[in-house]
Each structure stands twice: as C-alpha cells, then as structure tokens.
Amino acid sequence: MQSGSISxxxxxxxxxxxxxxxxxVLARVFGDLEIAxxxxxEAFAAAVEKWPAAGLPxxxxxxxxxxARNRAIDRLRRESSREDKHAQAALLHAQGEPxxxxxxxxxxxxxxxxxxxxxxxxxxxxxxxLRLLGxxxxxxxxxxxxxxxxxxxxxxxRAKAKIRTAGIPYRVPYEADxxxxxxxxxxxxxxxxxxxxxxxxxxxxxRSELCxxxxxxxxxxVELMPDEPEAVGLLALMLxxxxxxxxxxxxxxxxxxxxxxxxxxxxxxLVLEGQDLVRRCLRRDAPGPYQLQAAINAVHSDAPSTSTxxxxxxxxxxxxxxxxxxxxxxxxxxxxxxxxxxxxEAALALVDELDLGNYYLFHAIRADLLKxxxxxAAARAAYAAAIPLTTNTAERTFLTHQQSTL
Amino acid sequence: xxxxxxxxxxxxxxxxEPSVLEPIMTNLASWNDELxxxxxWVFSAGLHPPESSTxxxxxxxxxxxxxxxxxxxxxxxxxxTVIQVEDLDEALLWARKLTRILEPLSVEVRPFT
Numbered sequence: 001m002q003s004g005s006i007s008x009x010x011x012x013x014x015x016x017x018x019x020x021x022x023x024x025v026l027a028r029v030f031g032d033l034e035i036a037x038x039x040x041x042e043a044f045a046a047a048v049e050k051w052p053a054a055g056l057p058x059x060x061x062x063x064x065x066x067x068a069r070n071r072a073i074d075r076l077r078r079e080s081s082r083e084d085k086h087a088q089a090a091l092l093h094a095q096g097e098p099x100x101x102x103x104x105x106x107x108x109x110x111x112x113x114x115x116x117x118x119x120x121x122x123x124x125x126x127x128x129x130l131r132l133l134g135x136x137x138x139x140x141x142x143x144x145x146x147x148x149x150x151x152x153x154x155x156x157x158r159a160k161a162k163i164r165t166a167g168i169p170y171r172v173p174y175e176a177d178x179x180x181x182x183x184x185x186x187x188x189x190x191x192x193x194x195x196x197x198x199x200x201x202x203x204x205x206x207r208s209e210l211c212x213x214x215x216x217x218x219x220x221x222v223e224l225m226p227d228e229p230e231a232v233g234l235l236a237l238m239l240x241x242x243x244x245x246x247x248x249x250x251x252x253x254x255x256x257x258x259x260x261x262x263x264x265x266x267x268x269x270l271v272l273e274g275q276d277l278v279r280r281c282l283r284r285d286a287p288g289p290y291q292l293q294a295a296i297n298a299v300h301s302d303a304p305s306t307s308t309x310x311x312x313x314x315x316x317x318x319x320x321x322x323x324x325x326x327x328x329x330x331x332x333x334x335x336x337x338x339x340x341x342x343x344x345e346a347a348l349a350l351v352d353e354l355d356l357g358n359y360y361l362f363h364a365i366r367a368d369l370l371k372x373x374x375x376x377a378a379a380r381a382a383y384a385a386a387i388p389l390t391t392n393t394a395e396r397t398f399l400t401h402q403q404s405t406l
Numbered sequence: 407x408x409x410x411x412x413x414x415x416x417x418x419x420x421x422x423e424p425s426v427l428e429p430i431m432t433n434l435a436s437w438n439d440e441l442x443x444x445x446x447w448v449f450s451a452g453l454h455p456p457e458s459s460t461x462x463x464x465x466x467x468x469x470x471x472x473x474x475x476x477x478x479x480x481x482x483x484x485x486x487t488v489i490q491v492e493d494l495d496e497a498l499l500w501a502r503k504l505t506r507i508l509e510p511l512s513v514e515v516r517p518f519t
Contacts, residue, residue: 119494166517167497
C-alpha cells in the first residue's frame with residue numbers, strides 16, 4: 001500500500017475510517033469542533049490531490065492530522081490578525097500542543113460524548129455523530145433521514161453553534177453522569193442502525209450503509225469502553241440482526257419473517273462473532289437491555305429452524321428484559337415467544353391486555369394468533385386494522401397477502 | 407469560566423401553603439450556600455407575579471406601555487440565579503439539584519454571551 005497509485009475511492013475509504021479520529025484530535029488541539037472539522041475537510045481535499053499520484057503515505061492518519069493542524073493554524077493566524085477573538089482563543093489553545101495520535105482513544109470517546117450530549121435534540125445527536133465520527137457527508141445524512149439537504153446542513157450548523165455558545169464540554173462526563181450518558185450514546189448508535197435496518201422508503205444503498213456505519217461505531221465504542229458490557233451487548237445485537245439481512249427479503253423484494261427465512265443465507269461469520277460477544281458480556285453478570293436483546297437474538301441464531309428454537313429460554317430472557325424496559329412493545333414480543341411455548345390461546349390473552357391499538361405489529365401479531373386458533377373472521381379484521389397503520393410497502397404487501405390466504 | 411442564567415418557571419396563581427413552601431425554601435437556602443461555597447454564585451433574585459409586570463415597546467415617536475407580562479401563558483419566569491462555572495455540564499449539575507428541590511417546576515439554563 002505504501003507506494004504505487006491509489007484511487008480516489010480508496011482515499012474516500014481512508015476518509016471514512018479516519019475522519020472521527022482526525023476530528024477528535026484536532027478538536028482537542030484547538031478546543032473547537034468547527035475549526036477541527038473544517039481543517040480535516042481541507043486535509044482530505046489535499047489528500048485527494050496528492051495521494052493518487054504520490055501513493056498512500058506511511059501513516060495516512062498522521063498525514064491527515066498534521067496537514068489539518070497546519071492548515072488550521074494558517075487560517076487562524078490570518079483571522080486572528082483581523083482581531084477575531086475566537087480565532088485568537090483557538091490559536092492560543094493550539095500553541096504548545098503537539099499533535100499526538102497516541103491518545104486518540106480518549107479523544108474519540110470525548111467526541112462521541114460531545115455529539116451525544118443530552119442538551120442536543122436526539123435527531124441532532126444522530127446527525128452529528130454520523131457527520132463527525134462517521135465522516136458521512138451532509139448530503140448522505142440528509143438522504144438517509146429523508147430531509148432536504150439545506151435542513152440537515154442548518155441542523156448541523158446550529159448544533160455546532162450550540163456546543164460552542166452553551167459551553168457543552170468536549171470531554172467524557174462526570175463519573176456520576178456516566179451510566180446515564182453511556183445509555184444515551186448507545187441509543188444514538190442503535191437508532192442509526194435501526195434507521196438502516198427498517199426497510200423503508202429511502203435510498204436502499206444509503207440505508208444498508210447506515211447499518212454498517214452503526215456497526216463500525218459499535219465496534220469503536222467497544223474498543224473505547226471495553227469495561228461497558230452494554231456496549232458489547234449492543235454490538236452483538238447489531239451483528240446478529242445484520243447477519244439475517246440476506247434472508248429478510250425475498251427475491252421479489254417482499255418481507256420474509258423469521259420463521260420462513262432460509263437460515264442457510266444467514267451470515268455465519270456475523271452470527272459466530274455476535275454469539276461470542278453475547279457469551280462474553282453475559283459472563284460479567286451485569287445484564288442490561290442490549291445484552292438481553294442480543295441474547296434473545298443469539299438463541300434464535302442457534303436454532304436450525306423455528307420448531308427447534310429454545311422458546312422457553314427466549315421467554316425467560318424477555319421476562320428479564322421486561323424488568324429493565326417494562327414497555328408494552330417488549331410485552332408484545334414476549335407474547336410471540338409465549339405462543340410457541342404455551343400455545344396461541346395463552347399468547348392472545350396476553351396480547352389483548354396491551355394498549356397498543358395504534359401499532360401495526362400489535363394487530364399483525366393478533367391476526368396471526370387468531371389465524372392459528374382458526375378464528376378466521378377475527379383474523380381478517382385484525383389484518384384489516386394492521387394494514388393502514390404501516391406506510392412501508394413491503395410490510396403492507398405482506399399483510400395483504402396474509403389476509404388473502406385466510 | 408462561563409456564566410449561566412438558571413431561570414425558574416412556575417405556574418401563575420396563588421403561592422402554595424406555608425407548609426408546602428417552608429421545606430422548599432430551606433432546601434433552596436442550602437443550595438444557595440453550597441453554590442457560594444463552591445465560588446459559583448453570582449446573583450439571584452425572586453420576582454413578583456407576572457401581573458406586576460409592564461411591557462414597553464417603541465414605535466416611531468411613541469412608546470407603547472401595556473399592562474401585564476410580555477407573553478400570555480400559564481407559566482412565567484418566577485426567579486433566577488446567575489452562576490459562574492466551567493461549562494454546561496457543571497451548570498447542569500447545579501440545575502439538576504435545583505429542579506429536585508423545586509419539583510415539578512422547570513429550570514431553563516442559558517449561557518451569557
């Protein structure tokens with residue numbers, strides 16, 4: 001890789017991989033996210049010009065960071081001569097700060113906590129994390145979240161302005177706030193994953209890329225917070241869900257439920273990695289919602305078919321999950337597992353108690369249970385209630401088909 | 407160091423019974439003491455109810471003076487504290503303690519320029 005030509009696409013690959021690290025280091029040096037981001041952007045622009053002819057430098061990350069630092073200092077010197085107080089402050093901050101890659105572990109962690117600060121709106125946290133740590137362009141983020149590009153650009157500018165004016169610190173939070181804040185960080189990463197995982201009307205390519213980006217961020221979190229079992233749990237959960245992607249959609253683009261999936265299509269490498277992580281984090285005996293959801297997925301991935309799945313184990317895991325997140329949606333999922341252990345009648349009794357009338361899966365699951373109980377008219381009515389509650393075409397087609405087979 | 411305004415929003419209407427108010431005021435006093443000991447206290451003040459306020463607005467040669475608060479609403483700024491701390495996290499730490507004392511009132515944290 002040291003010499004020879006490198007394509008622009010390869011530079012883009014380095015960009016994606018090193019963006020978060022570079023911004024994190026520069027933000028520490030200059031104490032300002034905006035300056036850090038702009039400088040890193042400029043450094044990559046320079047890389048696109050130089051690398052294809054000169055080849056990849058021995059340390060691409062080091063090259064980017066050094067170039068970015070020099071560009072930022074040049075720019076700040078120009079601006080500080082115009083009596084820009086902010087530039088002067090940033091320049092002062094940067095002086096005597098050697099550029100070190102060695103401590104980037106903490107730098108990136110600080111950057112994640114800054115992007116996911118609770119004083120920022122949730123959608124802003126997601127966008128900022130993708131932008132600064134993931135290196136996604138504003139265009140890509142806007143497309144993935146189905147908002148116009150100017151709207152997303154404005155959101156990002158406002159977020160960075162709030163970080164500066166409100167004094168959101170660029171650091172890992174106080175010990176006392178840490179567990180709560182870690183949960184927020186994990187939630188943002190899982191939100192990114194789900195945005196990509198839930199097949200919906202957006203650009204397919206960007207959406208699956210979001211899953212991969214979330215997994216990449218998940219790996220980063222595990223690397224940065226090795227003592228946080230919930231981070232490991234989240235990564236395992238995402239890997240196990242991602243492993244089923246090839247089997248989730250039929251050749252005609254239709255939705256394939258877990259029970260009907262061709263399990264030979266599951267990505268074995270991801271399954272094994274996910275299962276290994278689940279075992280590793282559960283051994284710590286500090287269960288949390290992500291570890292439990294990962295464990296449920298691990299049980300599924302263990303079985304060659306629905307009939308050989310250890311449903312009783314799944315029910316037990318849902319019982320535990322309910323103690324952490326006692327939501328009706330978790331109770332609904334638990335009922336699905338109960339149907340396999342105690343039969344559809346018992347499950348239906350549980351489902352009917354839930355106040356989820358606006359949720360399409362509530363009706364879809366009821367419909368399925370009613371069908372299994374041979375209550376055709378009631379099942380048809382339940383499908384009819386479910387269909388208008390989802391805007392997803394694949395889900396609609398699936399439900400309509402189920403209804404028509406009754 | 408940055409300065410932040412901690413604005414306390416409370417519903418309009420009669421002041422609560424002394425039996426309700428007393429423990430709150432005691433806790434508030436010790437919160438203030440704690441702030442002072444930390445060297446973070448700058449200024450604090452309580453305000454009379456919104457009916458007591460007057461709004462002025464200049465238009466051309468005239469200044470229009472009207473009775474009542476700037477915005478109509480069921481809740482208004484009831485008092486505030488100005489603190490001086492390192493960053494937002496530290497400000498939020500103090501604000502968090504304050505909301506515990508004043509439950510269920512909202513506290514708005516806003517940086518000074």
